Amino acid sequence: MTLPAAPFSTLQWTARDLLPLAHGFVSHAPVLAAPDVRRIAPDLDVWDAWPLADGAGTPVSWRGGELWFALAAPAFADPEERHGSARIHHFHRINGRFVHLGQTFPDEFSPGSREWSGSALCEHGGVTLYFTAAGQRGEAPLTFQQRIFAATTRLADGHGDNAAAVFTGWSQPIEQIIPADIVYMSRHDGTGELGEIKAFRDPAPWRSPAGEDYLLFTGSSARHLGLYNGVIGCSRRGAYDPQGGLFEKLPPLVDASGVNNELERPHIVAHDGRLYLFWSTQARVFAPGVSAPTGLYGAVADRIEGPWRLLNGHGLVFANPPAEPFQCYSWWVLPDLSVTSFVDYWGIDDADAAHKPKGRSRFGGTFAPFLHLRLEGESAALKNG
Numbered sequence: 297m298t299l300p301a302a303p304f305s306t307l308q309w310t311a312r313d314l315l316p317l318a319h320g321f322v323s324h325a326p327v328l329a330a331p332d333v334r335r336i337a338p339d340l341d342v343w344d345a346w347p348l349a350d351g352a353g354t355p356v357s358w359r360g361g362e363l364w365f366a367l368a369a370p371a372f373a374d375p376e377e378r379h380g381s382a383r384i385h386h387f388h389r390i391n392g393r394f395v396h397l398g399q400t401f402p403d404e405f406s407p408g409s410r411e412w413s414g415s416a417l418c419e420h421g422g423v424t425l426y427f428t429a430a431g432q433r434g435e436a437p438l439t440f441q442q443r444i445f446a447a448t449t450r451l452a453d454g455h456g457d458n459a460a461a462v463f464t465g466w467s468q469p470i471e472q473i474i475p476a477d478i479v480y481m482s483r484h485d486g487t488g489e490l491g492e493i494k495a496f497r498d499p500a501p502w503r504s505p506a507g508e509d510y511l512l513f514t515g516s517s518a519r520h521l522g523l524y525n526g527v528i529g530c531s532r533r534g535a536y537d538p539q540g541g542l543f544e545k546l547p548p549l550v551d552a553s554g555v556n557n558e559l560e561r562p563h564i565v566a567h568d569g570r571l572y573l574f575w576s577t578q579a580r581v582f583a584p585g586v587s588a589p590t591g592l593y594g595a596v597a598d599r600i601e602g603p604w605r606l607l608n609g610h611g612l613v614f615a616n617p618p619a620e621p622f623q624c625y626s627w628w629v630l631p632d633l634s635v636t637s638f639v640d641y642w643g644i645d646d647a648d649a650a651h652k653p654k655g656r657s658r659f660g661g662t663f664a665p666f667l668h669l670r671l672e673g674e675s676a677a678l679k680n681g
Contacts, residue, residue: 305602307595309552309611311586316610318587323614323677325667328623328642333660336396341378341661342368342385343638344413344561344626348423351503353565354631356418359454361390363462365400365416365425366638366663375659376652380438382410384427386462394663397462400425407445407469409435413561413626415500423449423463426472426511428497440484442496444513444541445469472499472511473531473541480529480545481516492557495526500563504600509533511543512562514575520553524583527551528562528575530600549573549604550595557581559593564600565629567671571597573604574613574629579621591615592627592635596674607676613669614678619647624664633669638662 336342345366347355355362368385369378384400401411408429417424429443447469452461475482475496484494494516502510515529528550531543550573552559562575574594582588593611595604607613616623622641629635639660641652668679 303599303601304547305604306548307550307602307604307606309550309555309606311555311583313606313610314555314582314586314588314612317589317612320610322589322612324617325614325624325678327617327620328639328660328664330643332665333639333642333662334393335662336368336387336394339371340368340385340396341371341375341659342366342394342663343378343640343661345387345636345638345663346413346415346628347389347630348416348418349630350418352631353502353563355389358451359388359390361388363387363416363451364389364394365414367411367413368396368399371656371661373656374654375656375661378661379412380410382412382430384411384414384425400463401447401466404433405447405466405469407433407443407471408441409433409438412442413498415563417501418451421450423451424501425449425466426499426501427469428499429469430497440493442484443474444472444496444499444511446472446499471541473513473529473543473545475515475518475545477518479518479547480527481518481521481525484516492523495558495560496529498561500561502564502600510600512549512564512573514558514560514562515548516557517548517551517553520551522553524555524557524581525553526556526559526577526581527553528559528573549600549602550575555583555586561626561628563628565631565633567631567633569598570673571600572607572629572671572676573597574627576625576627578625588612589615590621590625592629594676605674607674609674613676614667619645621647621649622652624660629669633671635667635669637664637667639664 348363409431412428414427449463498514517525527548
């Protein structure tokens with residue numbers, strides 16, 4: 297693999313960048329109340345969500361609303377068990393509510409033992425669903441190998457005998473990017489503990505004004521091995537990568553080696569002539585000695601090649617409320633600057649809580665109310681936040 301020369305550049309996110317968080321203003325999400333937490337179904341937990349979107353990332357109109365995807369699993373007594381049974385499901389967002397439509401892929405379809413987060417692109421009625429295949433189909437015990445695939449289908453017309461159908465049938469999944477332990481780690485076994493697993497997941501497309509197709513992903517650096525080596529990976533569709541995959545691997549957009557292990561669900565939003573790169577991360581995956589909250593983080597650039605500059609000087613866009621440190625997670629910003637996420641553990645009312653509570657009593661497992669951002673150059677915050 298030959299990496300491109302400049303002008304591609306990587307933003308190095310350092311502990312020094314985060315020091316101002318201890319003394320500066322931080323935008324916080326509002327505290328949720330009981331009416332804000334509306335379960336999809338008593339027996340189904342839902343998290344990481346994304347819309348069926350056009351090339352600009354805007355949700356497409358579908359049957360009077362929008363079509364959305366999210367990870368889902370049965371409601372286990374321990375909600376953290378959901379990650380070992382995650383499957384992609386789809387939902388109709390209409391009149392301000394999400395209606396569950398079902399599991400997206402047939403059983404025994406995915407190359408993995410479960411499916412993790414991705415994104416969905418709609419063009420001319422065709423749908424490309426990018427997703428993470430975790431583990432290997434049929435494996436026992438579960439492993440944490442992560443591979444990035446895409447499958448395609450078309451939207452059903454929704455009339456007559458086909459009224460309940462959403463898709464016409466899926467193509468066989470095709471692997472999109474393959475790590476080679478040169479820039480991005482290919483070994484993801486880790487310890488199995490959340491926050492310590494190495495990453496090659498969360499594919500999200502972005503198309504340049506020139507029509508070039510990129511795919512971002514959550515990765516781990518092969519050049520800086522250790523517990524904290526998270527990166528935001530980048531790849532570009534073009535000539536077949538000789539080391540495998542349809543996208544050629546490029547240098548990371550952000551490298552948090554020594555600072556953070558997981559820069560999750562990265563995606564780009566174009567706004568006011570600039571590109572805004574967003575990702576989610578948790579307080580527990582920062583390196584010892586680095587104090588930063590669970591929240592939505594971001595950077596800004598004039599072009600995907602960079603240089604990227606941290607929003608607000610430190611990267612944090614907004615955090616969970618101080619007394620609700622686990623309230624929501626997995627934020628996804630849409631081009632209209634609305635922000636979706638899921639309700640994690642809420643109603644704790646304890647600013648000193650260092651660990652998520654056990655059991656289901658405080659677990660949301662559902663879509664959170666949408667928030668809205670305000671972006672002004674290199675500044676970002678919640679509206680009224």
